[in-house]
Amino acid sequence: MSKPLLTGYCLIIYAFLxxxxxxxxxxxxxxxxxxxxxxxxxxxRWYVVFFNNDVFMRAIRTSLWVAxxxxxxxxxxxxxxxxxxxxxxxxxxxSVRLAMLLPLLLPEVxxxxxxxxxxYSIGIGTKTIAAMIIGHVLITLPxxxxxxxxxxxxxxxxxxxxxxxxxxxxxxxxxxxxxxLIKPGVIGGCLFAxxxxxxxxxxxxxxxxxxxxxxxxxxxxxxxxxxxPEAAAVSTVSIVLTLAVVIISxxxxxxxxxxx
Amino acid sequence: MTISARSAKPFLLIAPAAVLLGVFLVLPYIxxxxxxxxxxxxxxxxxxxxxxxxxxxxFSDSFYLVQVxxxxxxxxxxxxxCLVLGFPVAWQLARSQMRFRGLAYGLVLSPLLVGIVxxxxxxxxxxxxxxxxxRTLINMGLIDRPLALMYNxxxxxxxxxxxxxxxxxxxxxxxxxxxxxxxxxxxxxxxxxxxxxxxRIVLxxxxxxxxxxxxxxxxxSLSAYVTPSLIGGLRVKTMAVSVVDALIDxxxxxxxxxxxxxxxxxxxxxxxxxxxxxxxxWKAN
Amino acid sequence: xxxxxxxxxxxxYGSSLAVNxxxxxxxxxxxxSLLGPSGCGKTTTLKMIAGFEEATAGAIRFDGQDxxxxxxxxxxxxxxxxxxxxFPHMTVAQNLAFGLEMRRVSRSDIATRTARVLEMVQLSGxxxxxxxxxxxxxxxxxxxxxxxxIEPRILLLDEPLANLxxxxxxxxxxxxxxxxxxxxxxxxxxxxxxxxxxxxxxxxVVMFGGRIAQHGAPAxxxxxxxxREVAQFVGxxxxxxxRVVSAAADDRMAVETVLGQFxxxxxxxxxxxxVTLALRPEAVELAGPGTDGTQATVSASYYSGSLxxxxxxxxxxxxxxxxxFPRNRWSAGDRVxxxxxxxxxxxxGASA
Numbered sequence: 061m062s063k064p065l066l067t068g069y070c071l072i073i074y075a076f077l078x079x080x081x082x083x084x085x086x087x088x089x090x091x092x093x094x095x096x097x098x099x100x101x102x103x104x105r106w107y108v109v110f111f112n113n114d115v116f117m118r119a120i121r122t123s124l125w126v127a128x129x130x131x132x133x134x135x136x137x138x139x140x141x142x143x144x145x146x147x148x149x150x151x152x153x154x155s156v157r158l159a160m161l162l163p164l165l166l167p168e169v170x171x172x173x174x175x176x177x178x179x180y181s182i183g184i185g186t187k188t189i190a191a192m193i194i195g196h197v198l199i200t201l202p203x204x205x206x207x208x209x210x211x212x213x214x215x216x217x218x219x220x221x222x223x224x225x226x227x228x229x230x231x232x233x234x235x236x237x238x239x240x241l242i243k244p245g246v247i248g249g250c251l252f253a254x255x256x257x258x259x260x261x262x263x264x265x266x267x268x269x270x271x272x273x274x275x276x277x278x279x280x281x282x283x284x285x286x287x288x289p290e291a292a293a294v295s296t297v298s299i300v301l302t303l304a305v306v307i308i309s310x311x312x313x314x315x316x317x318x319x320x
Numbered sequence: 321m322t323i324s325a326r327s328a329k330p331f332l333l334i335a336p337a338a339v340l341l342g343v344f345l346v347l348p349y350i351x352x353x354x355x356x357x358x359x360x361x362x363x364x365x366x367x368x369x370x371x372x373x374x375x376x377x378x379f380s381d382s383f384y385l386v387q388v389x390x391x392x393x394x395x396x397x398x399x400x401x402c403l404v405l406g407f408p409v410a411w412q413l414a415r416s417q418m419r420f421r422g423l424a425y426g427l428v429l430s431p432l433l434v435g436i437v438x439x440x441x442x443x444x445x446x447x448x449x450x451x452x453x454x455r456t457l458i459n460m461g462l463i464d465r466p467l468a469l470m471y472n473x474x475x476x477x478x479x480x481x482x483x484x485x486x487x488x489x490x491x492x493x494x495x496x497x498x499x500x501x502x503x504x505x506x507x508x509x510x511x512x513x514x515x516x517x518x519x520r521i522v523l524x525x526x527x528x529x530x531x532x533x534x535x536x537x538x539x540x541s542l543s544a545y546v547t548p549s550l551i552g553g554l555r556v557k558t559m560a561v562s563v564v565d566a567l568i569d570x571x572x573x574x575x576x577x578x579x580x581x582x583x584x585x586x587x588x589x590x591x592x593x594x595x596x597x598x599x600x601x602w603k604a605n
Numbered sequence: 606x607x608x609x610x611x612x613x614x615x616x617x618y619g620s621s622l623a624v625n626x627x628x629x630x631x632x633x634x635x636x637x638s639l640l641g642p643s644g645c646g647k648t649t650t651l652k653m654i655a656g657f658e659e660a661t662a663g664a665i666r667f668d669g670q671d672x673x674x675x676x677x678x679x680x681x682x683x684x685x686x687x688x689x690x691x692f693p694h695m696t697v698a699q700n701l702a703f704g705l706e707m708r709r710v711s712r713s714d715i716a717t718r719t720a721r722v723l724e725m726v727q728l729s730g731x732x733x734x735x736x737x738x739x740x741x742x743x744x745x746x747x748x749x750x751x752x753x754x755i756e757p758r759i760l761l762l763d764e765p766l767a768n769l770x771x772x773x774x775x776x777x778x779x780x781x782x783x784x785x786x787x788x789x790x791x792x793x794x795x796x797x798x799x800x801x802x803x804x805x806x807x808x809x810v811v812m813f814g815g816r817i818a819q820h821g822a823p824a825x826x827x828x829x830x831x832x833r834e835v836a837q838f839v840g841x842x843x844x845x846x847x848r849v850v851s852a853a854a855d856d857r858m859a860v861e862t863v864l865g866q867f868x869x870x871x872x873x874x875x876x877x878x879x880v881t882l883a884l885r886p887e888a889v890e891l892a893g894p895g896t897d898g899t900q901a902t903v904s905a906s907y908y909s910g911s912l913x914x915x916x917x918x919x920x921x922x923x924x925x926x927x928x929x930f931p932r933n934r935w936s937a938g939d940r941v942x943x944x945x946x947x948x949x950x951x952x953x954g955a956s957a
Contacts, residue, residue, distance in 0.1 A: 066412055073409050073485075074427045080442025080482060081434050083452060087445055137336045144333035156334070159341060166345075167543030169560045170584050173567060173576065174348035177355055180365075194344050201337065218690035221657055224677040225684040226704030226755060236703070240694045259435030262545050266564070276437045283441055283550060292445075295438040302433050 081299065088292035106293040116294055118271075119278035126189065126264075126274060127257035130196035135250040137197070138204025142245075143238075145205070146212040157209075164202040171198065172266035179267070186269040195263040200253035207252060211245020251309045255302050356577035365573040374578035384562075384579070388586060391559040394473055394548075395541035395587070398480040402488035402537045403530065405481065410492035410529075415501065428489050436483060440550045443479040444470065447551065471555045479547045484540050488533040495529020496522075531598050535591050542587045559583045607667050607758035607791050608633045609654070614663035616649050616815075623649040625815035626663065636785055636792045638802035641812035642838065647795045648763060650812070654793060655761050656680045667758055678707075683752030683790075687764040689744045691736040697723070697747050698732040704755035722754040725784065742773045749781065753788065760785070760792045766801060778804050799839040803827065811835050828885075829871065833953050836883045843884040843925050844953070849877050857947070863923055864899045867947030881953045886914065886928035888949035893933075894940035901925065903939045917941065 091103035110116055141160055149156045163171065172195065179191040186192070215238065223233045239246075261276045268277055275298060282291055356374055358366040378384050413424060431439060446452050447469035454466035469475050499522060507517040523530075548558040557565075559579065566576040609631040616624040624646040631637050639647035652658040654665055656677030664671050672680055692700050701719040710718070723729050726746040736744055745765060752760060765781070766774045782805045785792050796802050802809045803823040810820040819831045830836035833844060847860035849872065857868040860880060872880055894900065901917040904924075908931065915927045915935065925943065935941055 066408055070409050070412050070424070073405060074424065076482065077427060077431050077485060080439055080446060080479075081431065083445050084438055084442045137340060140333040141337035144330060148330035148333070160337065162341060163345060165539075166349075167539060167560075167584055167587070169543040169545050169564065170352070170580050171345065171348075173563070173580050174352040175344060176567070177573060177577070178344070178348035178351050181351060194340075197340065198344055201340070205337075216688065216690060218686045218688060219692060221655075221677075222684065222686060222690035222692070222751075223703070224657070225655060225680075225682055225761075226751070227678045227681075227707035228703070229678055232707070237692060241692075255433055259433075261436055262543075262564075265545070266568075276435050279435075279441070280437050280546065280550070283437070283444070291441060295435075295441060298438060299434055302435075306433055 084292050084295045085299065086292075087289050088296040090289045090292070092289070106289045107297075109288075109290050110293045110297070113290070116275070116278055119273050119275045120297075122189075122272060123258055123274040123276075126192060126196060127254050130193050130200055130257045131250050131254045133193070133197045134200040134204045134253045135246065138201050138249060138253075139208045139242075139246055141201075142205050142208035142212055145209050146215070147217060160205045161202050163198045168199065168262045171195075172263045175263070176266045186267050186272075189269075189272045192264055192267040192272060192274075195267050196257045196260065199260055199263055200256050203252045203256055204246075204249035207249030208242060208245045211242040211248075215241055248309060251305055255305055258298075258302065352577045353581065355574055356581050358574040358577075360572060360574050365571050371574075374575045375582070377575065378578055378582055387557065387559050387562060388583065390473065390556075391542060391583065392586060392590060394476055394480070394558060395538050396590075397477050398484065398541045399488075399534050399538045401477065401481045402485050403492075403534060406485055406488040406492055406533070410489045410496055413489070414493045414496035428486050431482065432486050436546045437550075439483055440479055440547045443475070443482065443547075444550055447475050447478065470551055471553045473552075473556055475551045476548050476556060476558070479551050480541050480544060483544070483547055484537045487536045487540060491529045491532040491536065492526065493529075495526045495532075498529075499525045527598060531595065534594065538591065538594075539587060542583060608669075609759060609791060609793070610664075610666040610669070611650075611654070612664045612666070614650065614653060614665065615661045616646070616653060616658060617661040622815050624653070627812070627815075627817050628663075629810055629817065629820060631791055631793065634789045634791055636782065636794065636805060636807045638794045638796055638806040638809045639812060640796055640799060640802040640809050640839075641818075642797060645812040646815040647797075647812050651761055651763055651793060651795045654759070655682055655684055681755075681758045683755060683757035683760045685745075685748045685752050685760070685762040685765045687767050689736075689748040689765075689768075691744055691747055691751070693736055696733050696735055697728065697739070700736070700747060700751050701754045704751065708755065718754055722750045725753070725787075726750045741769050742777065745769065745777060746780075749784070753784075753790070758791070760790045762792065762794045764796055765794075766796075766798075774801075781805065803839070811838065813838075829951050830883060831954050833881065833883070836951075836953060841886050841926055841928070843886065843889075845882045845884060845950075847880050847882050847950075849880060860950070862950075863919055863921060864925075864943055864945055867945070867950055869947055869950045869952065872952050882950045883953050884945065884950055886926045887912075888945060889925065889927040889929075890944040891915070891927060891929055891933065891935070892942040892944060894942055896942045896944075898942040898944045901941055901943055903935045903937050903941060905937055906935060908934075915941075917943065 088106055089102050089104070090100065091105065092100035138160075141156075145153065145156045145160065158165075175191070175195050175198070176186070179185055179194070184191055219237050219241070220233050223237045228236065259276060261280065264274045264277055265280070268274070273281070275294070279291060279294055279298075282294075355366065357370045357372065358374075359369045359371050360374070361367040409428065413421065413428065444451070448454070449466040449468075449470065451469070453469060454463075457463045458466065469478075503525070504517050504521055507521045508514075512520065543560050544558070545560045545564055548556070549561045549564075552558065552561065560583065563576050563579045563583065566572045566579060611630070612628050613626045614624055614628070615622070615626050627646075627650065629637075639650055641647050649658060653660045656672070656675065660673055663673075665673055667680075692703065695703065698719055701722065702715045705715045705718060719732070720729070723732060726749055728743060728746055728750065731739065731743065731747075736747065739747065748765065762781070766777050769777060778801055794802070794805060803826075806823060808820060809823050809826050811818045811826060813834055819826055819835050826835065827839050830839060830842075836842045836844070845862050845864070847862040847869070850859040850861050850866065852874060853859045853868040855868075855870075856874070857870050858872040858874070858876065860867055860869045860872070860882065862882065869880075869882065892898065899919065901919050903915055904918045905916040907914040911930070912928055913931045913934065915929070917925045917927055919925060927943070
């Protein structure tokens with residue numbers, strides 16, 4: 061393919077990737093009662109409706125809370141696992157990596173169903189939010205692991221040895237030397253975990269209960285029966301929240317997030 | 321480097337992850353395997369005793385077999401479309417030194433940052449009978465009646481391609497980045513034309529990326545729930561949608577388990593055949 | 606300061622014996638080098654002294670006290686790593702302060718001690734730089750300063766000059782040696798570079814395959830190597846077969862070689878039959894053809910400024926390497942006469 065042709069083709073693909081997202085954002089400012097096209101004038105009325113809708117506001121709070129708790133748990137467990145993987149896994153390295161990526165490689169819907177049956181058979185059930193948090197930790201763990209182990213790859217083990225020779229014990233070595241040096245990976249992994257947890261659907265859908273619906277679930281339920289632009293307003297707010305997290309991580313902290 | 325036994329035991333670092341994955345991933349998968357052989361319950365999710373009836377019911381009912389076939393077909397078409405559409409983009413991202421490379425990379429990543437419900441919702445706005453595409457075409461006078469873009473396999477494929485395209489582009493991009501451009505130049509200097517150089521040099525070297533991307537997209541397509549459910553509506557159901565409905569709406573746990581496992585195993589079989597055909601060693605991700 | 610005594614030190618990795626029962630005593634203030642090819646166990650030995658590797662068997666004593674069960678962070682050693690291992694997120698001053706903070710030294714003492722050591726390594730103006738802002742040689746000196754500022758009992762250096770270019774490496778040899786003498790610290794230096802070991806050390810320990818092949822002063826190692834391996838590792842050498850003819854004066858034995866008959870030292874009186882002799886290339890002198898000595902043909906010459914290396918072919922086809930000052934120059938094809946002093950031959954034992 062010649063250069064201009066390739067560039068043109070790529071632009072079409074980028075447009076294709078952005079189109080549905082732009083459409084949702086655009087629809088949220090529609091003044092009409094339905095998703096009509098062309099829109100019937102600009103308005104913020106659906107944002108007002110959304111902000112006064114307790115169901116959605118509760119769902120946002122649930123989502124943020126679940127994402128925060130899951131991120132903290134995955135952040136700690138995933139960072140520890142990445143440390144083991146890089147420094148101590150030896151000839152088990154490939155197996156450890158594969159095991160840690162398992163939640164990503166297995167079909168999410170099957171994982172969700174398996175977990176649903178399992179929490180019932182061991183008596184946890186879905187009455188509390190615990191089951192949903194377990195599911196979110198499972199799915200977000202690989203993202204923390206990938207990001208932290210990528211950062212650990214460029215961590216020179218002789219830094220730890222040097223600190224040891226200077227008299228630093230294990231905890232001091234971690235706190236003063238390793239953590240500051242792998243921080244970009246830890247923060248990047250946690251931010252990604254947060255976004256994934258905030259957006260994830262299938263796991264939440266299977267493990268939800270009355271009162272523990274997250275924003276994507278509430279949105280999905282709403283979409284099955286309603287067609288007002290309120291859903292677009294909800295979506296736009298969700299996109300903006302996610303975008304804010306990404307922009308903060310990319311610009312302010314100067315991070316590159318590793319998805320793979 | 322080995323760590324001395326006196327300092328912290330290294331396996332304590334992996335212990336929490338091992339427990340989490342062991343208890344909440346491995347055990348549940350074993351459990352669902354057992355569940356698929358349980359007797360169906362009446363009023364309760366399942367009854368005591370074991371049976372092969374759930375699988376027999378699946379294999380004897382052409383409705384489900386057709387559904388499995390449809391799901392595999394949608395997955396295969398989605399994968400192929402992602403590969404064909406994504407390769408040039410991955411190529412450009414990997415090779416060009418353009419100014420907006422960072423922005424382009426961000427554009428490819430951006431759909432991943434938007435929840436799947438929202439993206440599917442975007443497609444319902446676009447593809448519906450009263451949607452943006454049909455309205456525009458009608459207003460332009462190109463068609464009289466809306467095209468059937470939604471509530472069919474076409475709509476599902478379009479939306480799935482959008483949802484999973486980044487998962488194809490990213491591994492392709494890293495594979496292409498790993499190919500030294502001078503290797504291709506060397507092939508050209510030895511007399512290979514553009515097409516030959518691509519077919520004999522670039523394609524084999526990019527194969528691990530192609531394989532990873534295809535497997536990822538195919539597996540994700542098979543287990544996708546939200547997109548087929550919102551776009552396909554009640555009319556076109558993929559296997560994943562049927563499974564979830566069987567469990568959520570009708571509480572048929574043993575039968576739902578058998579369905580989920582059948583889908584996953586057929587998917588795994590297709591992936592294995594694909595890996596064998598592309599003559600690459602199976603390497604996860 | 607500290608005297609180090611290593612007895613029967615062994616490291617068994619299960620699949621291989623990295624260090625096989627080595628024993629060596631290092632006197633207080635002594636500079637000792639562990640010299641050998643990669644995989645000979647020198648670095649593993651250093652790591653065991655540092656406490657980064659656990660010894661499978663044997664003892665390591667600092668001033669008579671066994672430290673084998675003391676963790677690395679409590680051994681009070683200063684270590685310089687091959688890649689320096691400077692903490693990239695800390696300035697030079699913070700790197701130096703780290704060890705002192707671990708020892709709960711007061712803030713003001715940290716400042717004075719850091720400044721003093723930085724002056725010692727001639728980096729006074731660099732306290733607030735980050736490691737990445739320094740050249741390789743400067744990083745090297747910071748690493749040295751960081752190890753010394755804690756005033757450790759012993760100083761361990763793991764191929765610290767390996768990443769520097771040739772000229773800087775030679776400067777740093779002198780710098781480190783002078784500094785070590787000034788501080789008077791017991792030092793163990795690991796290297797695979799024989800010139801480095803020779804110029805810097807009081808004593809050199811040559812290791813092969815996890816064992817000590819020879820230890821002694823640099824001149825002993827070079828001039829009186831015990832095995833062919835050692836002879837070849839510490840420099841170029843001609844290996845010649847000789848036949849013991851008879852006893853000669855002053856504990857020497859008369860030995861017949863391709864270069865003629867010589868009275869050679871160091872051969873046991875009881876020896877008979879063949880012996881293997883080492884002859885350093887610079888021990889051979891060359892003269893014009895036809896003079897008294899063995900005749901040979903120059904097959905190649907390599908001029909390197911201060912010295913010339915020749916490859917000579919004897920009339921029986923054997924090759925002899927010779928290194929001389931470039932006073933007389935010969936070129937390929939010239940006939941020359943080889944002259945050797947019998948005292949420059951040294952018998953080699955069988956390789957370990």
